[in-house]
Amino acid sequence: MTSLLRRRARADTATTSVITMVDAGLTYPNGKVALADVNVTIPAGDFVFLVGPSGAGKSTFIRLLIRELVATHGRVQVAGRDLGRLRRGQVPGLRRRIGIVFQDFRLLPNKTVWENVGFALEVTGAPSGLIRQRVPQLLSLVGLQEHANHLPTQLSGGEQQRTAIARALVHDPAILIADEPTGNLDPVTSWEIIQLLIQINELGTTVLMATHNQEIVNAMRRRVLALEGGTLVRDEAGAAYEREY
Template sequence: MIRLDHVTKTYPKAARPSLDDVSVSIEKGDFVFFIGPSGSGKSTIIKLLLREISPNRGKVNVNGKEISSMRSWKIPHFRRSIGCVFQDFRLLPNKTAYENVAFALEVIGKSKAVARRVVPEVLELVGLGGKEHRYPHELSGGEQQRVAVARAFVNRPLILLADEPTGNLDPDTSIEIMRLLDRINRTGTTVVMVTHDSNIVNQMRRRVIEIEGGRIVRDQARGVYG
């Protein structure tokens, strides 16, 4: 499903590479944590998988597609098979929960009729039934992140990327978000999550890949934060 093959990424003007000869393979339906200190290169992986950046060396293969050399006009279509949530939610403040999710469908060409059918369903799934018409500022942080998850998942992507999704949330809310991600994972969606929240990693007992200084220093099937 996801394969990084001897990937090296050095940002322009950076003294040392963010990722240094990293190879990793993630199967369909996996739930994987990338952990490590700030600046270790975790977020670079998310950016590579979204094809926001390209590696200097090595190959990135997602959904059977070689994306490191993908032509730029093909990237939008590729991204439709990937959902993504971030620490800062990235919701549109002038749109309601419903509109935020529907927007993601409309801009990729889905009709309003499709949105009317699918959006309430996914909002129900993330536990926001009845709050469809609230604006982001009328929702708690956890609820906002649920909207973001709904938006990422509404298109039923094969892969869900999560870049520190609990970074702005208190521990209890974080656990609720993790339950949600777990439920999404059980539908067969591959989940890749970058975090340094040790509580969560220890509770979930899923595959843990630890990165330090741009290199993989640990890869455990049912790991803890350590």
């Protein structure tokens, strides 16, 4: 599995920041200030929870990172690119460095598990030989070999999310971003998804997960970024969901 998600060189993991925000802010066109003055650095290899109540700005934070939105204030840098200076033609290259999964899975309903994963490679022009080699590796990583030929409607929620995770990893991204990935899943399935994200992180991929699942955050004791009303109110290593002091 180490060859699948390339273990990143030690120097890379120790020194490179995958995400940097400097005084970053996002005001929506209607005047709503969704994020203000966010300063954060996430080094390669980190596992980070992004927490906060509904409306706190978690999804906006993520939309800035994948450049669905451009910061209206300050600077956002991802995988070595200043997103404010990125030209339109450079956005696909950025997106290949980022894997993303959502609460609602967003699978293609008429394609099988195998095809959902393979299609993500196909659209970037990957040769069919590479696709045939890579898809089974990814399905094995997420434990879905037996479900390769199933359609999304034939899968449980957890299996659908595993498919989405496999798809997010097709380009061996520097970072995997998950926006409330367990929001539609029962507690046991949620834990299985977390274990998978931890495994992926241990193989060298930086993971950022937005969640308001307190139980999971409290049990994992990872770095926690807490947003409240668009402000980053806490950035703490080995932390709980709520401030403990």
